[in-house]
Amino acid sequence: MSTPLQLLIAGGGIGGLAAALAVARAGWGVRRFERAPEFTEVGAGVQLGPNVTRILRAWGLEDELHAVAAFPDRLQVRNATSGADLGTLALGARAVERYGAPYATIHRADLHRLLCRAALQQHGVHLNPDHWVAGLHDDGRAVTLTTVAGQQIEGDALLGADGVWSHVRQQLLNDGPPRVTGHLAYRTMLRQSALPAALRTAQVTAWLGPRLHVVQYPVRGGTWMNVVAIVHGAVPPDLQSWDHSGHADDLARALGPVCRPLHALIDAVPGASVNPYAWRLWALAGRAPVQGAHQLARGRVALLGDAAHPMVPFLAQGAGMAIEDAAELARALAMDAVDVPTRLRRYALARWQRVARVQARAWRNGQIFHSTCLMRVGRDASMRLLGERLLDVRWLYGG
Numbered sequence: 001m002s003t004p005l006q007l008l009i010a011g012g013g014i015g016g017l018a019a020a021l022a023v024a025r026a027g028w029g030v031r032r033f034e035r036a037p038e039f040t041e042v043g044a045g046v047q048l049g050p051n052v053t054r055i056l057r058a059w060g061l062e063d064e065l066h067a068v069a070a071f072p073d074r075l076q077v078r079n080a081t082s083g084a085d086l087g088t089l090a091l092g093a094r095a096v097e098r099y100g101a102p103y104a105t106i107h108r109a110d111l112h113r114l115l116c117r118a119a120l121q122q123h124g125v126h127l128n129p130d131h132w133v134a135g136l137h138d139d140g141r142a143v144t145l146t147t148v149a150g151q152q153i154e155g156d157a158l159l160g161a162d163g164v165w166s167h168v169r170q171q172l173l174n175d176g177p178p179r180v181t182g183h184l185a186y187r188t189m190l191r192q193s194a195l196p197a198a199l200r201t202a203q204v205t206a207w208l209g210p211r212l213h214v215v216q217y218p219v220r221g222g223t224w225m226n227v228v229a230i231v232h233g234a235v236p237p238d239l240q241s242w243d244h245s246g247h248a249d250d251l252a253r254a255l256g257p258v259c260r261p262l263h264a265l266i267d268a269v270p271g272a273s274v275n276p277y278a279w280r281l282w283a284l285a286g287r288a289p290v291q292g293a294h295q296l297a298r299g300r301v302a303l304l305g306d307a308a309h310p311m312v313p314f315l316a317q318g319a320g321m322a323i324e325d326a327a328e329l330a331r332a333l334a335m336d337a338v339d340v341p342t343r344l345r346r347y348a349l350a351r352w353q354r355v356a357r358v359q360a361r362a363w364r365n366g367q368i369f370h371s372t373c374l375m376r377v378g379r380d381a382s383m384r385l386l387g388e389r390l391l392d393v394r395w396l397y398g399g
């Protein structure tokens with residue numbers, strides 16, 4: 001039997017793990033290098049559209065997903081100032097009926113663990129924590145990764161899945177840092193049982209206000225609730241390592257006068273002394289939509305997830321796109337009849353237009369969500385009028 005080809009992966013987030021799993025399933029050996037010595041759990045959730053849960057099911061993860069995720073029955077959009085209902089999209093059974101797969105909401109740590117366990121069950125997967133990727137060299141015959149500690153590891157292909165501040169991207173494209181958007185994201189999770197009944201939820205609610213929006217949804221089978229509030233604000237200089245504890249007072253000030261139910265929800269978030277997932281704060285960064293396949297792969301090196309196409313979270317698809325990338329990468333790497341650079345080029349060609357469209361739509365959603373004055377009035381009126389037709393993104397969820 002011939003030795004399997006080897007993929008080196010820089011970065012062990014959701015994208016890196018999904019790629020390790022998918023590519024190992026396609027018969028490659030995988031060595032993943034993650035700079036963090038151990039996985040740390042932050043209180044943040046992710047929404048996974050049917051385009052993503054369909055892939056997780058194809059990887060045999062349906063039962064695991066059902067054990068840890070929640071499956072909200074609808075998405076409701078409300079005006080953050082007046083509390084008025086602007087539109088609703090049925091999820092739950094309707095999403096399954098329409099797209100053949102559910103709409104799920106999950107704690108990031110649960111998704112991370114699920115992918116990690118599944119990857120480790122595959123033959124030939126090595127996950128190496130505490131390995132900081134410092135450099136790469138593609139000599140045409142093979143690619144060599146260098147770690148900060150000076151180790152050199154050779155493989156047949158290298159994947160940069162090292163996030164929005166990707167080092168691999170800079171070595172490959174040298175296109176400078178991502179753009180800081182001026183948005184601050186406050187994230188927390190809270191136990192639903194600790195909330196008054198009126199504040200608990202089994203749905204996704206998006207509250208839209210002037211220069212702000214807040215999204216809440218259940219995770220962990222509905223026992224916990226994820227809340228993320230995105231506001232505009234001053235961005236700190238130490239961006240790359242910036243993940244701070246957030247102060248409820250600062251958030252309340254940034255939100256300004258919001259309607260009573262939203263105010264009550266923000267007020268109900270327990271402080272750090274009793275809540276392991278008290279408010280954390282991130283500054284958002286992104287890039288203009290991908291312009292061609294050449295930005296996703298060159299020679300024996302490819303990019304995936306936020307390293308390839310960082311996006312603002314207004315369409316809730318960054319992790320979803322990383323998982324879609326992983327599925328496509330595995331398909332391309334399985335093409336035995338062509339050489340490795342051609343396989344990576346096929347991956348890039350298959351992905352770039354879709355991720356560019358998602359990036360562009362996410363930017364546009366941001367403008368709509370945070371609109372002020374007349375544009376905001378127009379937004380509310382068209383949402384009331386068109387409701388589901390505006391909220392359902394068929395080309396995206398249909399995949």
Ligand SMILES: Cc1cc2nc3c(=O)[nH]c(=O)nc-3n(C[C@H](O)[C@H](O)[C@H](O)COP(=O)(O)OP(=O)(O)OC[C@H]3O[C@@H](n4cnc5c(N)ncnc54)[C@H](O)[C@@H]3O)c2cc1C
Nearest residue numbers: 011013014015035047133162163305306316317318319320
């Ligand atoms: C507020 C907010 C809400 C969001 N909500 C959603 C949502 O609902 N749905 C959704 O799909 N997406 C959502 N996203 C986006 C999603 O979180 C990201 O797109 C996704 O996590 C990207 O995964 P990744 O693996 O590409 O990158 P990351 O998760 O950033 O992982 C990169 C990994 O690489 C490691 N690394 C970095 N540099 C090196 C190096 N030199 N050597 C070794 N390792 C390195 C890092 O330590 C990290 O573990 C949201 C994002 C934000 C900010």
